[in-house]
Amino acid sequence: MVERDGDVTSDHPNQGDLRLPTRGRRVRAADVAAAAGVSISTVSLVVNDKWEGRVAPDTVARIRDEVARLGYVVDESARRLAIGAAGAVAVVTPAFTNPFYARVSVGAAAALGAAYQVVFSVPEIDEDPVEMLVRLRGLRLAGALIAAPSEDVLRWLPADLPAVLLDAPGAGDGRPRVDLDVADGAVQVAEHLLALGHRRVAFMAATPETDTFVVRRTRLRDALVAGGATVFAPDALRSEVDAGAAYRAASAAIPALLGSAVTAVVCATDLHAYGLLRACGDHGVEVPGRWSVVGFDDQPLSAFLTPPLTSVSLPADELGRSAGTLLAELIAGGADAEPPAGAVRERPSVRVLPVSLAVRASTGPAAPSA
Amino acid sequence: MVERDGDVTSDHPNQGDLRLPTRGRRVRAADVAAAAGVSISTVSLVVNDKWEGRVAPDTVARIRDEVARLGYVVDESARRLAIGAAGAVAVVTPAFTNPFYARVSVGAAAALGAAYQVVFSVPEIDEDPVEMLVRLRGLRLAGALIAAPSEDVLRWLPADLPAVLLDAPGAGDGRPRVDLDVADGAVQVAEHLLALGHRRVAFMAATPETDTFVVRRTRLRDALVAGGATVFAPDALRSEVDAGAAYRAASAAIPALLGSAVTAVVCATDLHAYGLLRACGDHGVEVPGRWSVVGFDDQPLSAFLTPPLTSVSLPADELGRSAGTLLAELIAGGADAEPPAGAVRERPSVRVLPVSLAVRASTGPAAPSA
């Protein structure tokens, strides 16, 4: 007999040990079976809805009554051990407190939550996502959803673990992927600014510059240059994805920028734009009078800034939901199974979600050249 | 033999069945034992670090080598079933995409994540938190952390489930709790406004008005009235906790408010303040020239608004961390154990975290009476 005293959810029958409160005893299938006068097998069939044609209807009713009366819930550990199924899915993102990833996480959980236990991994909680993923293998990981994956995570990812990458336009390792069409978003920004007469544009970059940020910067540059504009991406004008860091960088960079004839600043993310706008306020730089400002993300709050921010609207929740659905298919369909020897390896599915530019008051006609 | 074909993580030895890829086979303690030439018991002792004085050091080394070589990870389902321990903790909040609760969640997970599997429940994912909590019982819930609990959740909460309530100043059901001293925050706001000469103040309320919001409103009112000010809480000036809803409510309410001699508006949350500020911008109401505006929460972005928002700074991460730590103590210490018969039931621990007012540019001297 395994001893487990002091355990709040002890399963020990309370045999005369007054220190073990009765309420600590879990209800087992055996309890339901005894109460209903049937075997454990029958209880299992009923609670798993596999009784049709195998258990008499009134037996079913009796068992259901007892389940409700006793408050029986199948023990997940035992169930998973018995059926050998993987029950957990990991959702790995770079941050929880960044509303973009919060929305991605919610979308993913909504798509997967019913079938799997969703476990979130963010650096804010787990120092090391790889370490956490290793630990999760103990939960029999069914799959993983990885947003803006780091090199480390990609390197670790076992080939046989169904996984979907999100928002990783550059990660070309043949994994199924759901991306946002940030390249098109950048083009839309360029067209918008060109139409407003902007010909000298600065870009505020993100560090570290992951795939999506590289795309945002280079495609914007290419499209602007093709339209006859000049683009600056000054070293000083870059920061982590954080409004405070962006504010400090922008504050330092603004004096020099004012010397150039820049009429618009495009930011790698809305958070950068928040910091920039605040710094503009400090320096008396009027937006959009002197500079037009554009962001990427269109966070829920961006429409409420002063001035409201023109931003590339990224469907974060749909990104999460779409990736979640794809992962579920992958797991269920065994799309990850080894192809027959000699077969042409199927191209992994890459879904690209469209984005749109939300035009607001932070952009306007280019100021007459300073 | 239990049949489990089509299972990605099938544990079937791959005996001649070519359709079952080898990589799908999990490594079990038995594999490590065989490889190291020891028994399963010994492997268990070593991986659980219980070998001191019981296993020869070079046996330990040999086993560790094999564990590393084979990539063995203890199966959590089997482990939990064997030790009968509860491994999961639920964190229930009203929202994920509200940065305040995102920070609370991160704090809680940081405090609990090492020892327990943290499962988040938010309405955005699970329609019904109660239903989800019931399902979680199957995971042998060790405890729950419940932020701004609804009546439903409180009613369901089993008496024997260790639970900590967060930010629930009115929930007087004797549960251990961690609260924010929003009452004091309201007093600080009142003092700040009175000192600036404000004597006619409006309050923008939240719907539904949960405990914490009632405290914010009533304590502010009492403190302002005690200081000789008049307080309005117009029905029109209230909305859900959402910047868009707040914007619409504020837009509709502003014309009437301009008719009153109000010089300051205090908002139930920063999100309300975002909507109000935007509406003020639309209506040409200068902040703080005409109205001073104050929020509650001090969200990370509030310092970057134009003007930067004066707000009651609520330590969200500490709230989560503190509650997480308290819950861990509760679970470990069995503080929930039935007291000895006749003993005076100990008062539940209620921790109240101090808050502070972050004074920024959105508040200033009261405008001369209109």
Added chain:
DNA sequence: CTGAAAGCGCTTACAG
């Protein structure tokens, strides 16, 4: 229509 039995992978007294 129903139940006895094996098995999932682990942990832990217990007996050497």
Added chain:
DNA sequence: CTGAAAGCGCTTACAG
């Protein structure tokens, strides 16, 4: 210092 065995609570062929 080491291993055989029981038990955790469930599911699923299998035999009635």
